[in-house]
Amino acid sequence: MRALLGTLLIFGAICTFLLLLGTGIGFLLHWLMPSVDFGIGVLIGVITIGFTSQLFARISSMPLDDPLDDATFAEPFTPQRITYLIDPEPRPRRRRRKQT
Secondary structure, three states, X not given: OHHHHHHHHHHHHHHHHHHHHHHXXXXXXXXXXXXXXXXXXXXHHHHHHHHHHHHHHHHHOOOOOOHHHOHHHOOOOXXXXXXXXXXXXXXXXXXXXXXX
C-alpha cells in the first residue's frame, strides 16, 4: 500500500508540474496572441509539454554504447551484394484499330 501511495504521489507531482507549466505557456500564448483563448492556450501548452517530456524521456533512455569497443568494427568492411527490388516497366498499351 505504501509503494502505491508513493507512486501516486510522484505521478501527481509530475502531473501538477506539467499542468502548471502548460498553464504558463497558455497564459503566454494568450498574452502574445489575444485571439487564442486562454483555455485553448493551456491545452496547447499541456499537450506540447507532454510530447516534449515523452521525447526527452525516450532520448535519455537510449543506450550509449561506444561503437569503437565493438568487435565488428575491428574487422575490415566487406561489402555484400545488395539486391534492389524494382518493379518491371509496364507493357505498352495496345492501340485500338479504328473501325470504319
